[in-house]
Amino acid sequence: MQVAVVTDSTAYLPEGYAVRHAITVVPLYVLIDGEEYLDGVDVDQDTLVDALRARRKVTTSMPTPTSFSKAYREALDNGADVVLSVHISSELSGTWGAAVAAADEVNAERGEGSVRVVDSRTTVMGLGFAAVRAADVATRGANGAEVEAAAVSAAARSRTLFVLETLEHLRRGGRIGAATAVLGTALAMKPLLHIDDGKITPLEKVRTLSRAMTRLADLAVEAAGDQQVQIAVQHLGAYERAARLAEQLDARIPGLDGCVVAELGAVIGAHTGPGVVGVVVQPV
Known part of the structure; x- marks a missing residue:
């Protein structure tokens, strides 16, 4: 068959x-100030990052x-x-x-x-x-x-974890509550989130981006455990941080069966904002 x-x-x-x-x-579909693009086809990462940083209106559609x-x-x-x-x-x-x-x-x-x-x-x-x-x-x-x-x-069986520079974009898209976003901003916290039963859910808040990235690596290592796993490190406008994280995971996970670093596209990036780094741990 x-x-x-x-x-x-x-x-x-x-x-x-x-x-x-x-x-x-x-x-x-991705719309930037009302102009429609196909995700991954005719809008690139740089265009999206520039639009988000300029606070242009970025929305998405199925x-x-x-x-x-x-x-x-x-x-x-x-x-x-x-x-x-x-x-x-x-x-x-x-x-x-x-x-x-x-x-x-x-x-x-x-x-x-x-x-x-x-x-x-x-x-x-x-x-x-x-x-x-x-x-x-x-x-x-x-x-x-x-x-x-x-x-x-x-x-x-997959485990998906993210570090965001800010919760503001998730708040705007209705993916997370306004109170949570305001609290995180007020305390200068860097949010760690994960996918839990289909939803983007806060996991931890960590002071400073460097500490958040260290914690992200620790959580990915914990998720891998002694299993044979594949890893994907994905990012929006944060290649250097993503590459460093991939190197750390390669050194720390004994059962690693391949690690790729890839860009996030416009639909997810519109909701997470620039600077997001995510890790997906997939048991083989």
């Missing part, structure tokens, strides 16, 4: 991953169901028996709902079960690793249910 894998642009797969693993990526149904039909027309579509947490975006609507339409045409949709309950490379795992299992001839199970398992 041939199973095609589809995800969305908030996975922020490192360069070459989508092609290498034959994953179709459906982009979300793909349309039509975008998904087009991707599903193309995959099926190109020989796939089933499409597995795995997406950003429904707690963070309406993307999963748009994918479900498209799947219902295509399943009515092509037969029930032609398209299966997964709410990953995570994002960035927590989502990306789940899509890659699904694609790898698919290449071994697994059926749709087995590929779906692989994606769900990988997403559930």
Whole structure:
């Protein structure tokens, strides 16, 4: 059986991953002062960072169901028996709902079960690793249910942690309460957050960015434990900090089976703000 894998642009797969693993990526939309761009296609990191630092209005929007149904039909027309579509947490975006609507339409045409949709309950490379795992299992001839199970398992086992320079952008986007954001700013705290049951949730507050980065490394090492893991360090406008963190994790995690440093794109970056550094720990 041939199973095609589809995800969305908030996975922020490192360069070459989508092609290498034959994953179709459906982009979300980013609006800067009302002008619309496709995430990961026609807006780059520098443009986003400049817009956010200039306090221009940056908003995001999910793909349309039509975008998904087009991707599903193309995959099926190109020989796939089933499409597995795995997406950003429904707690963070309406993307999963748009994918479900498209799947219902295509399943009515092509037969029930032609398209299966997964709410990953995570994002960035927590989502990306789940899509890659699904694609790898698919290449071994697994059926749709087995590929779906692989994606769900990988997403559930991932650990995603972030350090932000400020909570202000999350507050503006409604992803975190105003009181929490004001308190953090007033105390000059650097917030550590994580993905918990599909939501971005405060984990700790640390004074100074350097201490926050040290704590981020400690938490990633704790999450890895004695397991064999893959690591993704992702950032927006903070390459040097991200690269240093990757070097530290490479030295401290004995079971490390690869560490990539990759940029975050506009949709997640619009909500976290410039300077964010995140780590995804994925058990192999």
